[in-house]
Each structure stands twice: as C-alpha cells, then as structure tokens.
Amino acid sequence: MTLTELRYVVTLARERHFGRAAERCHVSQPTLSVAVKKLEDELGIPLFERSKSSIRVTETGQRIVEQAQRVLDQVGVIRDMAQDGKSQLSSPLKVGAIYTIGPYLFPHLLPELRRAAPEMPLYIEENYTASLRQKLRQSELDAIIIALPFEEAEVLTLPLYDEPFVVLLPADHPLAKKEQITGKELAHEQLLLLGPGHCFRDQVLESCPPLVDAVTRRADVGSPSLVTEGSSLETIRHMVASGLGITVLPLSAATVMHYHKDVLVTRPFAPPVPFRTVALAWRVTFPRPKAIDILSLAASQCRVIEKAKADTPVAAETD
DSSP states (O other): OOHHHHHHHHHHHHHOOHHHHHHHHTSOHHHHHHHHHHHHHHHTSOSEEEOSSOEEEOHHHHHHHHHHHHHHHHHHHHHHHHHHHTTSSSSOEEEEEETTTHHHHHHHHHHHHHHHOTTOOEEEEEEOHHHHHHHHHTTSOSEEEEESOOOOTTEEEEEEEEEEEEEEEETTSGGGGSSSBOHHHHTTSOEEEEOTTOHHHHHHHHHOHHHHHHHHHHHHHTOOOSEEEESSHHHHHHHHHTTSOEEEEEHHHHTOOOSOTTTEEEEEBOSSOOEEEEEEEEETTOSOHHHHHHHHHHHHHHHHHHHHHHHSOOOOOOO
C-alpha cells in the first residue's frame, strides 16, 4: 500500500470515472486502473463496483476511502511542518555558555539576534564546560559557547573571537601606577581566581607561567597559598574592591564596572598579552545550519561592540 495508491482511490471515489480520475492525478487511465486493482488485491476486497456505464464505491470501500483521505490530510500537515522548518529561524534555539562568557555576552547577543532573526527566541543556560558538553551531546542544547580548546566527537567548532585578559586591582594598589603589568609582577601578589571546574582559572595559570611557578614554589615551602578562590567573577570583583588581592579578568567582564574608578581600575598586560579564543560548538547533525550562521554572526558582531567599548574611555558607575 502506497500513498500514491491511496490518492488514486480517493480521486476515483470523488470522480466516479476512471478517465477523469486519471486526468486529475496526471497519469494514464491504465496506470490508475492497475494501481487501484493492485490495492484491492492487497486488501482482499473490492473497493468499487464497476459497470460499463458507472462506478460505485462499495460500503466497505467508502470507509476505506474516508480513512485514506485522513491519511492524505496528515501527510499534508507533515509537509506543511517541513515547509515551516525550512526557514530554520522560526523556532527557539537552545544555547548554553560557560559562566565566564554568558553574563557578559548575552546582554549584547540577544538584541543582535532579535534584529537578525526576530522569530527565533533564545533559550539560555549558563554552566560549566563539562555540563554543557554533555547537554550538547544529548541534544538538550543546540549550541554552546565555550573557550578553546574544545574537542568532542561529532561536534563542530567555530572560533568567534580572541579575548585578551586584563588585570583588575584596587585603585590604590602600587601596580595601578603602571601602564602595563607583567606576569612576573603578578607572581608576587595575592591573586584571586575562580575555583576548580572553571576553565578560565586554568587558562589564566596556563597563560601566565610565572604564576604557576609561584604557586608551586609556595606550596613546596609550606607558605600561604598565592591563590584565593572565588565562586564567580563578580564575587572576585567584590573581594578585589575590599582589598583582599588582585585578579585577572577577560576583557568583556572588565568592561562591566560597578565600582567608581577611585575603588577599582583595570590595567592591560604587557606583551605577550594572554588571551582566550571564544568559540561556538554544535552537533554535526543539527538540522538548522542557518540558525548557527545567524548566531555566530551575531556573536562576532557583539565582539565588535565590546572592542569599541574597551577602546573608548567610559566613566565608571557608582554603587
């Protein structure tokens, strides 16, 4: 039994004439007659009573024709759904981001996406890289925004932008008098970093070898730890404001200042400047490539906005 055979039966029941039914179906009369007879043979019952002058649908045939019409209607619904899906930008997109990217990217990303794809709302989640990886693999998320390196089977990655790191410190700190700060200078300070599980912590230590050496050296001699851990970048920002130490932030987080410039200041690193590469990851099998294109373009555009903010002096807000 095929959809074509069902369509022939429904059309023949409507037209009550093999010639007209064949014409409506854009096939020859013998082709339609053979298909109808084949279906009757498969079902084991006649669907039509035939005579030289007329065709009449049998009682059982009428019920089958009605059911066949319902099947064809549902096929039409499926085709309509598929047609809607071809736009790829008319249904929600589930996007995840790591904690050190999401809060600073999403406020810029959402307006850009709203302009580019107004019918595609975003479901947003912030989490650790490991959790986002699992949810992407299990199709709970459509795409995730993470920092490279990131490798996962059957997952594609697209670098979006490179983001430099900067130093955040109290305004009255001796290093605040310098225009640029080196990793060696940081190695002698009390450094506030995120706790284990945050990839940004590892990136800071990996990009500043003097920090790793200092931490190891202090641990070997039993000295107090160089590193104090915080649960979020915002918590660390508050601890720096209290005078507990200094920290390293991604540039996007550093441009969001909630303290007056007399309390906190940022300073760039001396070359080579440490940085991270922010990237978009999605499953190879994800069926909405246009949505991925729009998302990546919007995120890249946000990077242009963030860079412009960083290059333009902005008065800090007061609490």
